[in-house]
Amino acid sequence: MFYLDKKALQDTPNNKPVGKGVNWTGEFAKRHKQAKYPALKQYYAHGTISADTPIAETPLVALDFETTGLNPKTDSIVSIGLVAMTVKRIRCQEAQHWIIKPDTELKTKSVVIHGITHSDVADAPSFNRVLDELLQHLQGKVVVAHHKDIEVRFLNSALKHYIGEEIVFPCIDTMALEARFSRTIKRTFLRSLLGQKTPSIRLTDCRSRYRLPYYRQHNALTDALACAELLQAQVATHYPDDTSPISAIWC
Amino acid sequence: MATEQVEVTDFLQRHKPFSDLAAPELSHVASGVEIAYYKAGSPILTFGQDNTHWFVIRSGAVEVFRRDGELYNRLGEGNFFGELALMRNRPVRFPVVALEDTLVYLIDADTFNNLFDNDEQFADFVEVEDRSRLRESSPDKKDNNALLTVKVEKLIEQLPLILPPHTSVQDAALRMTEEGVSSLLISNEYLNDDTSSDDEPVIGIVTDVDIRSRLVANGLDLSTPVTDIMTTQLTIVQSNQYVFEAMMLMLKHKVTHLPVLRKSKPIGLISHQDILRYESQNSLFVVKSIFNAQNVDELAALKDEVQTCFSRMVDEDANSQMIGSAMAVIGRSFKQRLLELAEEEFGPPPIPYCFLALGSMARDEQLIVTDQDNALVLDNRFEPKLHDAYFNDLANFVCDGLDRCGYTYCKGGIMATNKKWRQPLKIWEQYFTQWIDNPTPETLLHSAIFFDLDGVWGKKVWADALNRLIRKKAFKNSRFLACMARNALLRTPPLGFFKDFVMETDGRQTNSINMKRRGTAPIADLIRVHALSVGAEGRNSFSRLNGVIDAKILPPGRGVDLRDALEFIAMVRIRHQAFDLEMKRVPDNDIEPEYLSDFERKNLRDAFQILSDAQKYMKYRYQPGRHL
Numbered sequence: 002m003f004y005l006d007k008k009a010l011q012d013t014p015n016n017k018p019v020g021k022g023v024n025w026t027g028e029f030a031k032r033h034k035q036a037k038y039p040a041l042k043q044y045y046a047h048g049t050i051s052a053d054t055p056i057a058e059t060p061l062v063a064l065d066f067e068t069t070g071l072n073p074k075t076d077s078i079v080s081i082g083l084v085a086m087t088v089k090r091i092r093c094q095e096a097q098h099w100i101i102k103p104d105t106e107l108k109t110k111s112v113v114i115h116g117i118t119h120s121d122v123a124d125a126p127s128f129n130r131v132l133d134e135l136l137q138h139l140q141g142k143v144v145v146a147h148h149k150d151i152e153v154r155f156l157n158s159a160l161k162h163y164i165g166e167e168i169v170f171p172c173i174d175t176m177a178l179e180a181r182f183s184r185t186i187k188r189t190f191l192r193s194l195l196g197q198k199t200p201s202i203r204l205t206d207c208r209s210r211y212r213l214p215y216y217r218q219h220n221a222l223t224d225a226l227a228c229a230e231l232l233q234a235q236v237a238t239h240y241p242d243d244t245s246p247i248s249a250i251w252c
Numbered sequence: 253m254a255t256e257q258v259e260v261t262d263f264l265q266r267h268k269p270f271s272d273l274a275a276p277e278l279s280h281v282a283s284g285v286e287i288a289y290y291k292a293g294s295p296i297l298t299f300g301q302d303n304t305h306w307f308v309i310r311s312g313a314v315e316v317f318r319r320d321g322e323l324y325n326r327l328g329e330g331n332f333f334g335e336l337a338l339m340r341n342r343p344v345r346f347p348v349v350a351l352e353d354t355l356v357y358l359i360d361a362d363t364f365n366n367l368f369d370n371d372e373q374f375a376d377f378v379e380v381e382d383r384s385r386l387r388e389s390s391p392d393k394k395d396n397n398a399l400l401t402v403k404v405e406k407l408i409e410q411l412p413l414i415l416p417p418h419t420s421v422q423d424a425a426l427r428m429t430e431e432g433v434s435s436l437l438i439s440n441e442y443l444n445d446d447t448s449s450d451d452e453p454v455i456g457i458v459t460d461v462d463i464r465s466r467l468v469a470n471g472l473d474l475s476t477p478v479t480d481i482m483t484t485q486l487t488i489v490q491s492n493q494y495v496f497e498a499m500m501l502m503l504k505h506k507v508t509h510l511p512v513l514r515k516s517k518p519i520g521l522i523s524h525q526d527i528l529r530y531e532s533q534n535s536l537f538v539v540k541s542i543f544n545a546q547n548v549d550e551l552a553a554l555k556d557e558v559q560t561c562f563s564r565m566v567d568e569d570a571n572s573q574m575i576g577s578a579m580a581v582i583g584r585s586f587k588q589r590l591l592e593l594a595e596e597e598f599g600p601p602p603i604p605y606c607f608l609a610l611g612s613m614a615r616d617e618q619l620i621v622t623d624q625d626n627a628l629v630l631d632n633r634f635e636p637k638l639h640d641a642y643f644n645d646l647a648n649f650v651c652d653g654l655d656r657c658g659y660t661y662c663k664g665g666i667m668a669t670n671k672k673w674r675q676p677l678k679i680w681e682q683y684f685t686q687w688i689d690n691p692t693p694e695t696l697l698h699s700a701i702f703f704d705l706d707g708v709w710g711k712k713v714w715a716d717a718l719n720r721l722i723r724k725k726a727f728k729n730s731r732f733l734a735c736m737a738r739n740a741l742l743r744t745p746p747l748g749f750f751k752d753f754v755m756e757t758d759g760r761q762t763n764s765i766n767m768k769r770r771g772t773a774p775i776a777d778l779i780r781v782h783a784l785s786v787g788a789e790g791r792n793s794f795s796r797l798n799g800v801i802d803a804k805i806l807p808p809g810r811g812v813d814l815r816d817a818l819e820f821i822a823m824v825r826i827r828h829q830a831f832d833l834e835m836k837r838v839p840d841n842d843i844e845p846e847y848l849s850d851f852e853r854k855n856l857r858d859a860f861q862i863l864s865d866a867q868k869y870m871k872y873r874y875q876p877g878r879h880l
Binding site: 084089090091092093094096097098211212213214216217220222223226229230233234237238241 | 255257258259260263282283284285286287288289290291294310311312352353355358
């Protein structure tokens, strides 16, 4: 789901209540006690890795949603793609792709983008039918997404709708990472002198910067894969030292 | 649970050997892929490590090294590596390093081995190091015959004339005359593309002979419908049958015309004359035309037929030895006919002589792009003042004639027109003795050309005597052989290909490669040195190599490898020239990698590697002072 225009990108609030500096182990223990929905309780029970775990050893899962629109209040999820990975290996064997019957109307505007039609969703399961399995895929892993707010907000909106609870988890945002890397480039005097623009942090542009191949966009599974490869490239480039801790890049 | 990644599947589907896999297998491979990213300069496989995966390059490029750090190969998108360790279940022998930022798809050992064990085509393609693959790619087709290997459809020149049953014989005859054909087909489905009916597509055939014997001879009216004189009970041939089968059908059913069907649609009509005409384009026919030519103009006019003959042999999958010797026979015939004509023009020779062919023609390895290397051996009674004017005229006549027939003048002046190469036998013996006893850089180059010599006209026994002299003097002559070996190392093969470039061993890249200079010539040079060292008879590289193999001076298996390498390189060169001819271009020896298939690239790479290894061995074997 990487079709946000510039305005949408700016309007989207970044790091909300939980984020950098959070003690995730403690947070998970606390949430485990509070959670009521069994699969969510189970998810928290599994815990999360400690902040000093090397990036190279961190179990990850790249996640992407296609949605009916941009507003989590009025739009909903139509497909979920995910693939298990580490920064060394992406495992296509452990990938999943669901088409979801959206809770809200499927808008023509979004159909054009993700190509999922009314007939595709007619027999598709609703979100609550895949929720437990989705949580199983996420448990014990750090989520990787390009522009994570979309995934986090739509996921929480759907959870709230179906089970009346929300979820928190550590997450790596490849878009935020790229913004961070490119900021250091952007500010040089020479670049401003040359009038060079801020490098684009759209997924396709980020990928080409690392010489990753072009993939067609807006299939949740392909986008999850594209995001997974981007993280591998970012880490290989900016954190070549195998001992860098996961806390350097998660939030 | 495996969910297929479309981008992975699409990519694999575009590249061999995955493109040959059936959909379910491909899907299975794609859904099990693992993916890894490597920064430029970072190691992917290190020497001695265990390898559990087969690597397919999705984007970027890598370099493969030998253990000693020498560059072995450079691979790009769609290429693969790591299969050797998997096939042999051994630790990695060739380390791999990312040359550019590289994304690789990894296929696990089980999936790889499964494909490798169960899919012949897949295994063939992957088995880079197994030299037997090269052998299979250049099979010996000794009993090759045009009629046996060419399909009927090759003979079809135009669509058949098809008429409806009610046509009168007169109208039919008019149409046959208009179209310039000697036969026509009668069909119920005339002009009807709908093949749903169960009727036979063709109900009869009418030939010139039928009109004569069944209409005119019987005094029938011209308005008689063609159905009255047509032959039913048709003998039919399918377009994908061999010309040989068509000929057998004609003989068996005593017919002279065969309708050709493709998917039950008539697409042509072939006659026994078509078959005869096709057969007659072979080299024997060209040779016959050469000897029938009455003057140089007529000889020069045969240039096109030589090219047609060459292209046809390539079409028929003849091997390089067949093509090389056919072209050499033709070249020799041109020389012989020119000498006959010259003797008619200038009168009989004052003293006996022998005209020599040198180089590729003498080795029976001539192709279509070739210059003339020749020389004259004169009787020892030769008196320059008395005789040389005659032989000068004769040499000029022949060399000018050869040039007009497509054999360009030798740039190095190695022609009988050059006084130095128009000498009595005793001088030639002195030349050769001196070249062998006291080699200089210049005479070594001469040795490489003149020591492949063949008498084509006159006192051919002198050519045999010179060959014997060379064999005797060079045999086990370690000093001379060391010099020849050093000379034969001047031309080396490239490393292989990378993207659309030729890769040199030092990492340089060029746009094209001269297949003669970098391929066939260095192999011929190398084989000549070995052949001289063991006194092997024969001038053709393949027969020399057999002698070398019999003498057991090469490490086991290397001789056969070398033969396959020569055959493959020669065939790539030959096919390239045939392609140039087909495209109406002037054929040359320069090959651009972009026109090579993946299969050819891989095999060429193997062949270059074999040549390179053979050169290293030659360097070692003929070290100065080493006892042979």
